[in-house]
Amino acid sequence: MYSVKDKPNKRKGQNVTSPNKKAVILFIDMNSFFASCEQQENPVLRGKPIVVCGGHANGVIIAPSIEAKTFGVKTGMRLKEATLLCPHLFAITPHSNVYRKYHIGIMNVLRQFSEDVIPKSIDEAVVNLSHYQLLYPDAFKVAREIKEAIQNQVGEWLQCSIGIAPNTFLAKLATNLQKPNGLVQIHENNIDEILKTLRLTDLPGIAQRTEKKLIQAGIHSPFTMRHTSPEVLKHIMGGVAGYHWHYRLNFAEVDLHSSAYKSMSAVRTLSSLQRNNVKVLYEILLALCMKLESRLVHHHFFAKSIAFQSTYLNQSHWAFHVRLQHPIQDGTDIFKYLKQKIDLSEKSLQRNIFSSDIRTIGVVVNEFIPDTYVQYELFDQNLKRDQLRKTVYHIKELFGNHKMIKAVEMRETEVLHDIIGFGSVKDMIG
Numbered sequence: 001m002y003s004v005k006d007k008p009n010k011r012k013g014q015n016v017t018s019p020n021k022k023a024v025i026l027f028i029d030m031n032s033f034f035a036s037c038e039q040q041e042n043p044v045l046r047g048k049p050i051v052v053c054g055g056h057a058n059g060v061i062i063a064p065s066i067e068a069k070t071f072g073v074k075t076g077m078r079l080k081e082a083t084l085l086c087p088h089l090f091a092i093t094p095h096s097n098v099y100r101k102y103h104i105g106i107m108n109v110l111r112q113f114s115e116d117v118i119p120k121s122i123d124e125a126v127v128n129l130s131h132y133q134l135l136y137p138d139a140f141k142v143a144r145e146i147k148e149a150i151q152n153q154v155g156e157w158l159q160c161s162i163g164i165a166p167n168t169f170l171a172k173l174a175t176n177l178q179k180p181n182g183l184v185q186i187h188e189n190n191i192d193e194i195l196k197t198l199r200l201t202d203l204p205g206i207a208q209r210t211e212k213k214l215i216q217a218g219i220h221s222p223f224t225m226r227h228t229s230p231e232v233l234k235h236i237m238g239g240v241a242g243y244h245w246h247y248r249l250n251f252a253e254v255d256l257h258s259s260a261y262k263s264m265s266a267v268r269t270l271s272s273l274q275r276n277n278v279k280v281l282y283e284i285l286l287a288l289c290m291k292l293e294s295r296l297v298h299h300h301f302f303a304k305s306i307a308f309q310s311t312y313l314n315q316s317h318w319a320f321h322v323r324l325q326h327p328i329q330d331g332t333d334i335f336k337y338l339k340q341k342i343d344l345s346e347k348s349l350q351r352n353i354f355s356s357d358i359r360t361i362g363v364v365v366n367e368f369i370p371d372t373y374v375q376y377e378l379f380d381q382n383l384k385r386d387q388l389r390k391t392v393y394h395i396k397e398l399f400g401n402h403k404m405i406k407a408v409e410m411r412e413t414e415v416l417h418d419i420i421g422f423g424s425v426k427d428m429i430g
């Protein structure tokens with residue numbers, strides 16, 4: 001039997017399924033963040049189409065400037081392709097320290113407005129003003145003041161889109177409606193009109209596969225989705241995620257906690273057959289690592305710390321914890337670190353960790369770092385691999401988990417089949 005636990009940093013009363021139309025959530029999304037930071041640092045680049053990328057012709061573009069976007073240049077394109085669209089494109093190699101400096105500056109500005117600020121990634125944050133309504137009766141005015149404060153205190157070239165709504169999801173949706181320099185509020189009186197103009201895939205979190213399911217069930221737009229009962233959505237979407245889609249479109253807060261994970265763990269209780277076969281035990285360990293990988297990818301995290309724990313039939317336990325120099329996300333990397341440490345410990349302890357009286361094995365990952373930070377730190381060596389992993393998960397999302405399995409998973413097919421469908425509620429609503 002598997003059990004998986006997530007330990008979100010619980011803030012009392014913030015995630016609830018009852019609607020709260022009076023809550024005031026601001027979602028701040030910096031526009032073309034990395035490129036704007038480069039232009040902030042170097043005024044010669046301002047107003048020009050630039051891209052932050054690996055620097056060689058085959059390099060992947062990680063951030064086009066607002067000006068480059070008007071030529072159709074997009075994140076993920078090769079520099080070669082982008083230059084065809086925009087011959088005067090400047091390519092800049094990434095400076096992660098600079099982006100981090102501006103990120104910290106922006107978060108400090110946001111904290112001047114509310115103590116309740118949750119960074120969502122290097123260029124996004126949620127500011128909860130629900131408890132500040134006496135201080136700030138006009139959310140639009142605060143949003144404009146935030147934009148000004150960022151430009152005055154951090155950098156005049158830094159623009160952001162701000163969405164205002166009674167929950168995090170709708171506030172994020174509102175930032176997507178106007179870019180750059182947007183300011184949109186979604187409330188009870190305009191939500192239906194707005195949702196009528198959108199496609200299902202315009203909702204962050206609805207990919208083509210889910211869209212197809214919804215359309216087959218007669219739900220063609222986010223508007224119809226909002227007015228479909230939670231039970232029907234649950235039936236169509238095949239799980240509790242359906243409930244949450246109803247709630248988040250109806251002003252309940254079900255998304256605020258998702259960035260506040262402190263750790264993720266995957267634990268397996270072993271049968272007597274399994275505990276007598278070391279090879280199977282390692283396969284299970286690998287399966288647990290792969291499961292954590294899929295959840296790290298889903299939540300856009302890398303982990304800087306991993307831990308292992310085994311318990312035994314005589315109630316004893318054994319555990320260790322590794323702090324890594326570089327954050328990781330890859331399940332086979334997590335496995336490699338654990339295996340190395342287990343091998344070393346077995347030698348020094350002169351005993352088997354995976355012995356025949358082992359009862360459970362568990363893996364924990366924590367000290368999360370948003371993936372946007374990591375990509376730039378490890379740009380050269382790992383970006384390609386990380387993008388490949390994202391693509392793999394994207395394909396899984398489109399076609400179902402079983403269609404695409406990494407070579408290493410192939411070997412462990414049986415073990416992995418065993419764990420398909422195990423996961424927590426939170427993973428389904430992400």
Ligand SMILES: [Mg+2]
Pocket residue numbers: 029030031032033123
């Ligand atoms: Mg952005």
